Amino acid sequence: MGQITLSNVKKSFGNIDVLHGINLDINDGELVVFVGPSGCGKSTLLRAIAGLEKITSGEIAIDGKPVNDVTAADRGLAMVFQSYALYPHMSVRQNLAFGLENSKMPKAEIDERITEAARMLEIEPYLARRPGQLSGGQRQRVAIGRAIVRRPVAFLLDEPLSNLDAELRVSTRAELAALHARLSSTMIYVTHDQVEAMTLADRIVVLRAGKIEQVGTPLELYNTPANRFVAGFIGAPHMNFLEGTVSSVQSGNLVVALADGYQLAIPARETSLEQGARITLGIRPQHVTFGSGDKSIKAKIKLVEALGSETVLHTEVAGQKFLVVIPGQHDLASGMDIDLSLSSAPIHLFDKDGHRI
Template sequence: MSRITLTGVSRSFGQVQVLHDIDLDIRDGELVVFVGPSGCGKSTLLRLIAGLDRPTKGTIAINDEDVTRVAAADRGLAMVFQSYALYPHMSVRQNLAFGLENARMPRAEIDQRIAEAARMLEIAPYLDRRPGQLSGGQRQRVAIGRAIVRNPTAFLLDEPLSNLDAELRISTRAELAALHERLSATMIYVTHDQTEAMTLADRIVVLRAGRIEQVGTPLELYNRPANLFVAGFIGAPRMNFLPAEIGGTKDGRTRLDLEGAGSLEVEAVAASPGDEVTLGLRPHQLRLVDGGEGMAAEVSLVEALGSETVVHTRMEGGESLLAVLSGQHQVEAGETVRFSLDSTDLHLFDSDGVRLQPAAN
């Protein structure tokens, strides 16, 4: 019903190229999240899809129909803006009706659609108020309502939760997920918050500096990040990175030498001895061990959260290492602790930051 295909899309503003050759295929009914740090081009990409901006190169197709030169109004998409962009001089009802009136829809149908959307989003009580008289959360619902009444082929959402407080953000996030379930419409969602991306997305597109770093389901991205950037961006708290050197491969195992922290063996990877690599460890993978084994680190700060304990440490080489230990532990700052780790879910990246593939044989 609504498939959006980008082929070789680039966009420059003067000398500055903000998007480089983006190829992307968004399937019908899918909720795709564009995520990345600010300035990565995710909002520009959304505006190109919306038709509010034109690519310098490449094509955009909706249902295999080239819409690159089609005006925003004629693409059949609806957008929810970061600032909501509700018309401040119109009542909520007029805000919802404006787009439908422009499409010359009969009055009765407009009313019916508004009533339906109002019921679904529970905004019926304040249909006759103006946006200025509503709370942030209510405005947000109206902004979504304005998109829903249009019955669009796809929804474009530009950081729709960023202006809400933390608590409201979580509940609205759940509602958005439920809404997507119910409407089963294609949605493109832009955010800089990886948690939002993880919880909402069918697929995540990680962008950096105008390029796609990786596309995949949230768990694919979490379990097999394609590069250092994705590894660092996805997952909270952030992954620990430690410099290491390939020692050698024997019997399907590769030995890694950690600077000042001994060595460990992992499944064989395609790398030659002496290569500088980066080892990625999720904070949850670390466990405390007694005795002389494991990696030694000095505790600098302990955050006891009750259900888990977050331990900030510094290793001998000076690298900081963060561990999230489940349950409560008697650890104090200044103490030296030792960690063991599960060698099955380690991430290794080469000196260019690209994930090392398992050895060929």
């Protein structure tokens, strides 16, 4: 119970197409995170699954049954809103009971479910309080509790941590992961924060402008991003991109000329590239080390951020911005020239359209 299938789901608001044909299978018990920049359609997609937005075309099926014409209430899903959407004039207990009372559930069972959820979320002491008397984190738990008591087929969470402060967000994130493990029910989680996506997701769905860019496990997305957008979105700080042209292609090897004419030899799986083709090299800031030699580039330091455990260098390579994260503390200053070695760095190649090569 809890399998959700989206087939060619489209949604338009008037003339504006928000979702351009989404195809996705969400397995039972899976925690799927929709991630993407603001306006990419992730919340609209979640609301379409919830039944709060009617889709323009396509099909949404829950456990094999199409639900396009099924009301939000009858889809058996529960939603946790970004604003929590708790009823301010009701106590926490009444908030939790409200949805259950709608279905004329016996009072004894309502009480039992509330007690169980309250214990799980550690909100028992606050059951008599109103939402206005709770902290942000406590309200958040109540909102999750309201979803839990309904024992839904799947949980839909719309940026549930975005109203919490940074410290609370980290701890609540861990609790959410634990909760998912305990309930082992399907969860769809929307966020614009890629760290949340990486830490929570079984699978991540990266959305941009109403289209799915890539679906995969966090590490798949990190290690083999399908395109330049995903490569830049997943990972912090984001991946460096160096523009260059293919200057020669030999069997298994690619020589790329960077903007300043600097030549870099890269082992390439595929050599369908022709000489003179424009390509982009993607290198994660953490994969760069100090050192000269075979696969090295010259960089000029623009700014040094010493974080203690690591040092972040804002540098310029061949006239392009290049971030470097080096473990430990280093005696460096802006204006210095350094040699950076790429010998241990996986180098991602993207063609002129941004697709992975």
